[in-house]
Amino acid sequence: MRTILTLLFVAVLRPKTVTAVPFPATSKYATHHTHEIRRGVEIKSYHPPSVYETYDGGIDHPLSKRAEASVEDSAVAFIQLRHGIVVSDLQLVSSFYSDTASHVYFRQKANRIPFANAVANVAFNKGRIVVVFGSSFVNVSRVASPTPPLPVEDAIAIAEKQLDGTDKIYNPDHFPVPQLEYLMQDDGFVALTHSFQVRNAAAGTWFQAFVDAASGELVSIIDYVAHASYLALPVWKETLSEGLEMLVDPQDHALSYKGDTTSVTTASSSEFVFDYPLDLDEDPTTQANVDAARVNTFYLVNTVHDIMYKYGFTETAFNFQWSNFGKGGKGGDRVQISVQSNLGIDNAAAFTTLPEGMPGFMTMMLWDYTNPERDGALENDIVTHENMHGLTNRMTGGGTASCLRTTESRGMGEGWSDAFTDAFVPDFIMGQYVTNATAGSRTYPYSTSATTNPFRYSSIQTLNEVHGIGEVWANMLPRRPRHGQRLIQHWPHRSQRRLPPPLHRRPSSPTMTFVNARDAWVQADVNRYGGANKCTLWKAFANRGLGVNAANYVDDDGVPDDC
Template sequence: MVAFNKFFKSVFLAIVYASSSSALTVPTNSKHATHRVRSIANGAKIETFHPVSTYETFGAGIDHPLRKRGASLEESTVSFINAHLGVETSFQSGFAHDVASHGYAHQLINNVIVSNAVANVAFNTDDLVVAVGSSFVKPTTVAPSTPSVSFDNAKATAESALDGTYLSEIPSTVEYFAKDDGSVALVHVLQIRNEAAGTWYNAFVDAHSNTLVSVTDYVAQASYLVLPIHKETILDGFETLVDPEDLKASPLGWHSDGTTNTTDTSGNNALTYKTSTTNTTPESGTGLVFSYPQSATTAPTTTANVNAARVNNFYIVNSVHDITYRYGFTETAFNFQNTNFNLGGKGADRVTSSIQDSAGTNNADFATPPDGQSGHMRMYLFTVTTPNRDGALENDVPTHENTHGVTNRMTGGGTGACLQTLEAGGMGEGWSDAFADWNEKNSSAVPDFILGAYLENNVAGIRTHPYSTSATTNPLTYANLATLNEVHNIGEVWANILHNVYAALVAQYGWSAEARTNPDGTEGNVVHLHLFIDALALQPCNPTFLSARTAWIQADANRYGGANKCLLWKVFASKGLGVNAAGHKNNADIPADC
């Protein structure tokens, strides 16, 4: 999500129903890494909990018990976690790419998985362990493992509390859920969605008390624009692009899944529509020609402008798919495709995009359910200007939104549930801004990046500061988190840090104009995106700034043998994330060998 309000108040209560809310600002930052207040329905708020994560990295790697036995990724993951952490686990998912293999697991208690107690292990190409993250718990009490509340009663509770409908096509489960008082509750787990309201939750209902314990919110909101992906707004000019698909990422192009061929804004990676999924934009000429000129002087709801917006969004979603695919967001890494071409992962989950969605204005959002369920984007109209402006026509908006899908899928093994704490959710916003920033660079220059200026007709954009290498222009550091309690504001800190990492890498290695389609280069923007994507799979569920920083350092060790270790540490330390940073207090220390 890219918020458009500069100020945000949150009610710091577990669940409160009220006809009017008197919001209390969160007084401290102590719960950034474990809690988040979520708005649900009927004026209610719920405070969700995720056990604190531990994270270790091992540079060149350490051995594990099954290394010399040729064990599978599943066997190696479970064996190492059991030996290293002394906790029984159940393998969840895993994948391998060119420099590392990643396994994800849940804690087991009484042979029942603990939903929010997860671990991840990474192995390098020598089959040595290079990272392990864990949010495992040592409970004070554990509920009986047999439900005393029926599923039907739990479903009624969830539907009422969340003002939605149970998705019956997604089977419910019975799991444990670790609570912040040290206890472990038995819960019915079920997905509740209200498509009209744009809500989509995984609900956890206590299987003994029939109360809503927690939710995973699959929706992250934001806003951007579209044209050639390196351009930001329609003011930069439309271009006719011939065959822009990358056939290494989309082997049958953008209009075929191997079974069905299309001639509209639908295909294997994306479906873009207005109001109804059948209300797409058809080709304007034979041979998949989509030429719909846009008029900035007429309302965005005119037929011509709707078609232009749908075509532009379809292009952006597919382009983001192809770029991130090249850098590791593939079928086995839980990406979004209808057909996975027998390359692993779960299919039937292309991104669906609703253009000029009637549910809201002045924003956009993206829902990321688990692998095998479609990601869903909603683009809104912006009402600040006359005529209104369309969020689908500022590229940084749909790019930002799609990036939520990438980061939510790649963190935690495809569950869509591992960027749920306040701090992790904030970094989710930051990664989305940072990827939009990366895409809109067209030379080795690293100018300040301003988000959303066109949509709100404001040269300052929708953030509190431009992203900048100047500490005067953007003074944000890690210590600012001590006073920030809203995900977009927290995200600004992370995005600005990554902007500075990008600048340092480009200054060191130069810039490649082919980076979007060629990940084999040595230039700084190529290196940056490799580390960006690699670190997502390495970091623990619900990472903090500190563990995400450490994942970047380990990603460099895995892919580049630590060649950029000192460069990365110097940039992180310059923004307060030095070796001894902790508790949202700045530290500028770098390793002794730097």
């Protein structure tokens, strides 16, 4: 049966004073992304350039003196002051509260219709003053009529044909009907679009489609699937050579299966024992090895869930969890893990991140570099990399899973996923087990040494693929021994030695850049630690070319004067 899955995005706002103009060559990765649907079929997506500002100790807003004012009302007042936008042209997406800050996400409206790619976010510190503001709100002087000439049924048929949409996989009651959304184009015209989801489970695809409601052209898509190029192994180990261990009590935040969700592993002896030894001389598809893969991915994804929970990826922060135990947010969206998927072989794993309330789908595959083949589900860095896509796509943009969509921001998503897997060692190699190669699956080992890994901010000039850009970002993140030691030495267990990225403080716009994210990281340190790590952070970034004056992929090694 051919059908289209639909979903109403939880909205995000945008103001009127930022005008979209044809993009300069220097920002090609920050505003555009080309999706190759299949050979010869490409769709180019555009996201308006964003304004991103951090305010160190914070600045007042119009409701600062009103103790009873909510953060939502305060955010609206600040955006009105900043952009002169009227309340009716703002749509609240979501709010999030942590122990150090509050975050509010909006999107812009025109003619009572929300924009798909004009968003804003405001963050407040504990004193309820503004510390971060990001916006890709646009000028609406050239906007399409709010009345769609093209029926939505025709738009669905057009998108289904181009995207090979085939599947009805959920109860339709779970999804709102297709909706109208405005979409800013890179020539400054605001098109009216029909917006809805399209999935093909057999092909492993899942898109949000935007069809021009006048011309019938498929003008943009959001690809919810993050592809990567690269158990029970303890979470602090990377490869099987380090040895399996019997581990206990992972929580029930994931479902691991082969083929379909009913094909799971049951206890091997008593009710709570899942003891399936691997036989690496046998094919990975033998029953014992399938059981081992399912058990290990179940353990690892649940354990990573609990680590991320400690650092703020909680129910109200849009996490993946079957039951939210009355703590807020939407439940019913645990991660579903498909092991030994037939969707591909080699260099293939994926995580499909959908908006909060819808499950995350992890797809693990086999590698045939060796005989017998090797299972990607048995290499911790691959599984963890995929899991991190869920965190970064959910936490950026208030649970919508619609940010990190340009080439540069998607590359940063790949980099964060690699960085989370990085053990606390000077040189770290991804994908050694599945490739059966000491060099692994990345261009260079991740390293503090510029000789071992020469990537710098300026390296992006010669890169045009998200994983390559991600390697640059992952290698400069300030959690390595040279500049990150002081930040992590108080965490006793190696699996906890992570400097959690300030995801909520990043701009919710898809046009986030390395520079924006660097500033968000520094601002997060101000909010949580009073700026105690400011110079450590700046030196780490500047060491790889992302100093205070870095811009347009040109290096700078400068740090603030007081560093």
